[in-house]
Amino acid sequence: MPEMDILEDILNIQSTSGDESSMTNYLLNLVSERMKSWKVIPDIYSGTQLHDCLLLKFGKPKGAVFAHIDTIGFMSRYENQLVPIGGPEVENGTYLVGKDELGPIRCKIFEEEGNIFHDFQRKILPGTRLSFEQNIQISNDFIQAAYLDNRLGVYNALKLCETLEDGWVVFSTYEEHGGGSIPALINFIQKTSPIGFALISDITWVTGGVHHHDGVVISIRDKHIPRRKFLEKILKLAEESSIPHQLEIESAGSSDGREVQFSPYFIDWCFIGAPEDNVHSPREKVSLKDLDSMVEMYRYLMPRL
Known part of the structure; x- marks a missing residue:
């Protein structure tokens, strides 16, 4: 069962694309309060030069997890x-x-x-x-609310921080509207403590081949295609983990993974996230079992990739 105090807090913070500062401030305060209990205390990068992005560097990173903190909305x-x-x-x-x-x-x-x-x-x-307007509903099996995309991805990244020894956890902006802050963030990371891979902590769709309660989704492709050699490594580890998971093959849709692929650096990437119904509506719906397997999968993969 997720930590509902954190989840309810982040679900109730408004942060449409380009207006993410309230979410960033909340995350900075939360990190400051909790990091003493984490396995490794991270270096924190934030401030005007990074706009409303927040980067946490744990140990000696080989990879990074990206979770976008903006949402859709209206102006x-x-x-x-x-x-x-x-x-x-x-x-x-x-x-x-x-x-x-x-x-x-x-x-x-x-x-x-x-x-x-x-x-x-x-x-x-x-x-x-x-x-x-937010209306959070929790049952034994599901969470339903507005903006599970990508508040659950943010929640997953925060849970990863508790156990991560080596890696970047990055809270990015602007993903929902015209592309994100990832190119600038990757440039910063590669100049500070470079990486070779990225996992995209985001929420995907329930489709004819992707179902509630079948586990976290490992995306083989959406509109863009990760490198097969990297995918095979992830899939092998996922099988070894025995954590429930399912595979997604789509011809459309995109994420911060696109920005990683288009960057001038050779960085492997893969989208891994729970699936939802009622995408981009006030009633997005995600299986709690799938959310749990998402948290478990990230904790298993990051030390082994």
Whole structure:
């Protein structure tokens, strides 16, 4: 069962792409409070020169785990119009929340003739960012909420910090809208303590071949294709671990792995994450069993790759 205090905290923090500072501040405070109990106390890299990214270096890294801290959402435009941040699902009547200089905002969203609008009783100042209203539901088998993508990836990275001896744990930005901060982060890492591989701690989709309760997903490919030799090493270790896992083969979709592959460095990468239903909606749904196997798999793989 996940640590619900941490999970509820991060699920309730708004951090749409380009506005991640609240999430970064929370993570910095959490790391400061908890790192004394971790197996290795990391070097912490953050600050203005890294925008809202946060990097933790444990020991002598060979690889890195990347978890993006931004989410999809909406931005107010003119005449009650909204424009999407990333690719949110638009369902008439869904509640959005946020605030501007005039005060807190809670409104419904609706779509007309291809345009998106809100029904707030006053004008929302242009450029205000809005997110899905959060409604966290936990059962014996599932967690359902907005922004499990990628709050569960962040949670997984935080759990890895407890036991990691050698490696980078990196909280990145901008993944959901137009590509991420990964190129700059990789450049920083390669100049500070270089790596040869990256694991992408993110959430994928339930599909015809990927199911709830069958374990964490190891992605053989999405729109982009990791190097086969590296994948074979991961798959061999996954089999040896006996941790429940399943394989994903898709022709679309992308992640921070794309940015790793397109970087000017020879760094292997693989997307490994739990699958969800209702992608990019307020009701994303993930199996708790799959989340547990995600945490276990990262803890098993990182010391062995």
